[in-house]
Amino acid sequence: MAGSNAKRYGRYSGGSGKFIESIVKRYASLGGEILYDSSAVKVIEREGKAVGVRLKSGQSLTPTMWFQMFTPMILLRN
Numbered sequence: 888m889a890g891s892n893a894k895r896y897g898r899y900s901g902g903s904g905k906f907i908e909s910i911v912k913r914y915a916s917l918g919g920e921i922l923y924d925s926s927a928v929k930v931i932e933r934e935g936k937a938v939g940v941r942l943k944s945g946q947s948l949t950p951t952m953w954f955q956m957f958t959p960m961i962l963l964r965n
Contacts, residue, residue, distance in 0.1 A: 922948075 911921060922942075931939035931947065939949035 929941040
């Protein structure tokens with residue numbers, strides 16, 4: 888909840904679903920793409936650095952910005 892550390896609480900009008908919808912809409916308006924239900928099967932490396940990911944579908948992605956939806960432990964386990 889917004890402001891919880893300072894004991895000032897706030898709520899997004901319409902609930903958390905509306906909040907997420909607004910973020911997704913803004914991200915798309917800036918040219919971003921969200922791939923739902925996509926499983927990464929391989930991290931693509933170049934000179935020891937991760938530069939992309941290969942999806943289960945076979946598609947390879949080399950984005951300029953990443954949003955991680957898994958913990959490092961999940962990544963290491965797989």
